[in-house]
Amino acid sequence: MSIDFIKSLYFEFLSYFVPQKIEYQIEGECKKCAKCCTQVRSYGMKNEKELKFMSLFFSYYRNFYITGKDESGNLILCCKYITEDSQCAIYDKRPNICRNYPVKKIFENKQMIEGCGYKVIKKEFKDYL
Numbered sequence: 001m002s003i004d005f006i007k008s009l010y011f012e013f014l015s016y017f018v019p020q021k022i023e024y025q026i027e028g029e030c031k032k033c034a035k036c037c038t039q040v041r042s043y044g045m046k047n048e049k050e051l052k053f054m055s056l057f058f059s060y061y062r063n064f065y066i067t068g069k070d071e072s073g074n075l076i077l078c079c080k081y082i083t084e085d086s087q088c089a090i091y092d093k094r095p096n097i098c099r100n101y102p103v104k105k106i107f108e109n110k111q112m113i114e115g116c117g118y119k120v121i122k123k124e125f126k127d128y129l
């Protein structure tokens with residue numbers, strides 16, 4: 001297991017049990033392109049074994065299958081519940097992570113999927129003064 005994967009697991013745990021530290025401003029609106037369901041970039045997960053391991057702790061990872069890897073070797077995932085016409089087949093029962101997307105409070109530098117209708121406005125140090 002790589003250091004990146006262990007960090008990824010650590011941040012997943014933190015997101016459940018520790019109040020978030022940073023709040024970004026998010027502007028824009030959803031274009032309903034479904035990229036956040038079909039092109040999910042994992043951070044630190046490099047292979048199927050690590051995805052399965054993560055699924056043991058966070059059940060929503062069981063919804064995803066691997067479609068490829070990004071330039072850093074991180075897995076790109078697709079949800080098995082997205083329909084051909086880009087609808088969520090389990091909309092009323094979708095996981096909280098989907099209901100709350102995009103979350104405003106996060107631990108690490110947040111980036112939206114390329115082409116997403118939302119944009120992250122990062123706060124500078126002076127904004128907190």
Ligand code: SF4
Nearest residue numbers: 030031034036116117
């Ligand atoms: S990627 Fe962004 S614009 Fe596309 S469906 Fe998801 S939230 Fe909406």
Ligand code: SF4
Nearest residue numbers: 037079081082088098
């Ligand atoms: S459960 Fe529905 S909303 Fe969540 S990733 Fe899958 S298709 Fe998208």
